[in-house]
Amino acid sequence: MTLIISKMIVHKLNINNPLPVLNDTCIDLSNTELQEALPFFQKHIMNSRKQGAMKRCQFADIEDNSIRKSMTKIIEVQDTCEVDEIFIEESCWITMRLAKRIRSSTSRSDGSLFVILYQDNEKKFVGLLKMDPNDGVQVNADLSIKVRKDMLPSINEKLHKSALIELKEYRENEFHLFVLDKQKGINDPARYFMEYFLNAKELSSDRNMTKLIQSEIGNSFDQIIEVASKPKLNSELRKRFLEQDRFDIDTDLEPILRPLLKDSFRDLDLTESISDFKDKVLHVYPDAQFTFAPDEAAVKEVIFRTPNKNVELKFSPTLTIEDDYFIEPRPNGDVVVTLKNGIGIELEQVHTRR
Structure with a gap:
């Protein structure tokens, strides 16, 4: 699988407070240190795609679907000088929408939302990866231990919420996006991510x-x-x-x-x-x-x-x-x-x- 990331931005959902913490710039992918981290995100996208719980979906209410409208805006400027501005603007709006949906549900699952523009075998996608915070323990060179807060899930951990949205012309009853909305337990709240955030419906198979x-x-x-x-x-x-x-x-x-x-x-x-x-x-x-x-x-x-x-x-x-x-x-x-x-x-x- 050839997966090339071209743009990436991250925002904190910050659901225990009134508003998310929003970023106004994309991550600099030309930075040598950050380039070393790209395989981490590529692997998470591929792992999400391979999960058995990943569903092939279409946007419901296509004409009025808010996430679909954001994707269309990105499509319209993807080959212009406006693409960075629109990508950042829409990623902020998407993050605010997700944070609001979580607050209105019974979930209190905080974390960060990574919005990633990438190409997969000639097709372009926008990936929405919700990553829950973890604490990690690091052993230093002097064998002392340091606890690192709010670390991202390791490359071996499976995400519970993600959407891989193909950038295309969206027609009724056709594939639009992959959705992973996995519940942590049988008593978890309803699927706020798939239904209330993305407003997506699974396609038949x-x-x-x-x-x-x-x-x-x-x-x-x-x-x-x-x-x-x-x-x-x-x-x-x-x-x-x-x-x-x-x-x-x-x-x-x-x-x-x-x-x-x-x-x-x-x-x-x-x-x-x-x-x-x-x-x-x-x-x-x-x-x-x-x-x-x-x-x-x-x-x-x-x-x-x-x-x-x-x-x-x-x-x-x-x-x-x-x-x-x-x-x-x-x-x-x-x-x-x-x-x-x-x-x-x-x-x-x-x-x-x-």
């Missing part, structure tokens, strides 16, 4: 479509399918995902649904119901393609839980409901789970040994 349809199908056909048939619906969908190279919602969904319809809907034309389901998909991924290659790695287990989540049963998507196991809801609210063909023998042996 085979993996995303595979995951979304699994999560949505169970509650999308409540009116025409018996509650007792939901496990069968989920199982059949996952089975198809594992068996088929391509899945077409328009043609492959009806054969799964048809045998599970309530008696009163046996002859129902499913066109409208499937169209409503596609609208749900489009609401999440406006660029969705309804024919896609199911991602086997994204096909999840069929999971059944008690309402209080104290008990959870997982069934491999390779198992077939009715052939390998059976789920039977009772009128009183109980659910009977039957394991067939030897499934559960290992569990019984373990239980016996205990």
